[in-house]
């Protein structure tokens with residue numbers, strides 16, 4: 019059967035300023051990945067910042083040269099608690115905030131030390147007797163960490179308020195980005211997703227399969243919908259097709275890693291849809307590692323090998339337990355004309371997250387595979403701490 023015509027990419031449907039804002043944030047995140055400082059702005063405030071994980075000596079010198087006061091290290095509170103524990107009986111500065119600021123002695127302001135303060139898998143590199151002091155976080159600290167996370171970098175940033183421009187000196191050649199645009203980015207990028215390509219891709223489990231690629235206006239990585247049969251027609255006829263939200267897992271999907279259950283879940287979902295008379299849609303979402311990215315997932319694995327579970331490992335890195343954005347999946351379903359679904363999942367957050375984005379959940383089908391001897395603890399944590407509805411798991 020001929021696939022229907024792919025629709026043209028239509029980011030122009032967003033107003034120009036919204037597209038420009040998305041692209042500015044995407045470029046700023048790319049600068050941080052390269053170790054280049056950027057300027058974060060909001061009204062009268064501007065913060066010169068770089069990611070602790072990537073900044074080099076030149077970037078640090080650039081920040082110091084533009085700073086009004088000595089740069090501070092901004093960390094997620096969970097990571098700050100490990101780096102600079104708050105002594106008992108002392109008021110906790112910034113404990114309720116999204117970012118904690120640490121002042122470092124000048125001798126510790128070097129790229130290797132910043133990396134080891136940012137990354138709990140490098141703790142061994144901390145210099146003997148290193149001392150850090152908690153100080154009030156500067157304005158825009160939360161947006162600074164959010165920008166690092168958008169770059170899939172550790173939420174650890176070296177930053178300082180920018181000094182007022184001095185007469186006669188050239189303005190710094192730094193990319194500037196609005197803090198509000200950074201905070202709005204996940205939702206704006208998700209709602210800007212548009213279909214860009216479509217092809218029939220016969221699969222082992224069924225020849226009747228198509229892939230539709232969706233791209234956001236920022237030019238970032240694409241998300242994919244794998245359609246088995248004609249689920250759009252099923253939806254148009256008033257029935258609720260099977261849908262699976264599958265977050266990309268390089269290790270499990272491609273390599274058959276035993277640490278998780280992603281490989282069996284991916285192939286199992288396609289096999290299940292192939293046997294359903296109404297087919298189904300598998301959304302293959304570029305949200306590796308529950309949204310923290312492959313590099314951070316590998317770090318989380320290192321921490322898990324040292325005794326943390328999958329949830330605490332994310333938090334020790336400064337990330338949330340699950341950083342996925344359900345608006346991505348909801349927008350894709352909307353563009354496919356599918357608004358009522360039967361969801362293949364054990365994860366109650368996926369049901370609630372999609373419902374909050376306007377998708378009607380007509381039913382849930384369990385999607386559980388037996389532990390393999392390696393992922394037993396991982397699955398037990400999903401049941402005990404994420405509330406997953408797993409029948410094959412004994413309560414620990």
Ligand SMILES: Nc1nc2c(ncn2[C@@H]2O[C@H](COP(=O)(O)OP(=O)(O)OP(=O)(O)O)[C@@H](O)[C@H]2O)c(=O)[nH]1
Nearest residue numbers: 264265266267278305306307308318328363364365
């Ligand atoms: N951060 C982190 N991510 C992991 C870990 N193990 C697997 N993942 C990621 O978790 C995601 C898998 O989640 P999903 O298959 O969508 O499933 P789920 O949230 O467990 O819910 P179900 O729908 O019930 O399967 C993939 O992106 C994996 O890369 C881990 O230890 N740490």
Ligand SMILES: [Zn+2]
Nearest residue numbers: 267270278280
């Ligand atoms: Zn996996």
